[in-house]
Amino acid sequence: MTINCDLCKLLANPPDDVLLWRDDRLAVILVDEPGYPGYVRVVWHRHVREMTDLPPADRAHVMQAVWAVEEAQRATMSPHKVNLASFGNMTPHVHWHVIPRYTDDAHFPNPTWGAKQREHDHAAVAARAALLPALRAAIIENLK
Known part of the structure; x- marks a missing residue:
């Protein structure tokens, strides 16, 4: 654990x-991003800066988890698109963002950190939030 790393602190x-799920190498966590229910991060437990710092088998394990989350989101939330991203500029700790996107979300087609295109459709956001228990169950099932 690195004391100044937000992800290390969260995983502790x-x-x-x-x-949502964890094993001895990584965790799958729900992100509280207003307007984006179902936004998930797959986070490596150890503080590692880059994917290529991991041995190939561990890289594959991370990506299998990312794909399992994407499949669960698609099956339970029916997004228009799923965004996958690994940045780490602000938090240099291996993690992937898995974000279900919809044509009516506030930023679409821009990234979620880009310019807002419209206000959130509160009814649509609430309907998507109601799917979170099913998403949790699907992620767990996909990662067994």
Whole structure:
């Protein structure tokens, strides 16, 4: 653990409603991003800066988890598109963002951190948030 890393701190004691799944190498966590229910991060436990710092088998393990999350999102939330991203510019710790996107979300077609295109459709966001228990169950099932 690196003391100044937000992800290391989160993984040390994740709230039950945030932690969707974990094994001895990584965790799948729900991100509280207003307007984007189902936004998930796949986070490597150890503080590692780049994917290529991991042995090939561990890289494959990360990506299998990312794909399992994407499949669960597609099956339960029916997004128009799923965005996958690994940045780490602000938090240099291996992690992937897996974000279900919809043509009516506030930023579409821009990235979620880009210019807002419209206000959130609160009814659509609430309907998507209601799918979170099913998403959690599908992620767990996909990662067994």
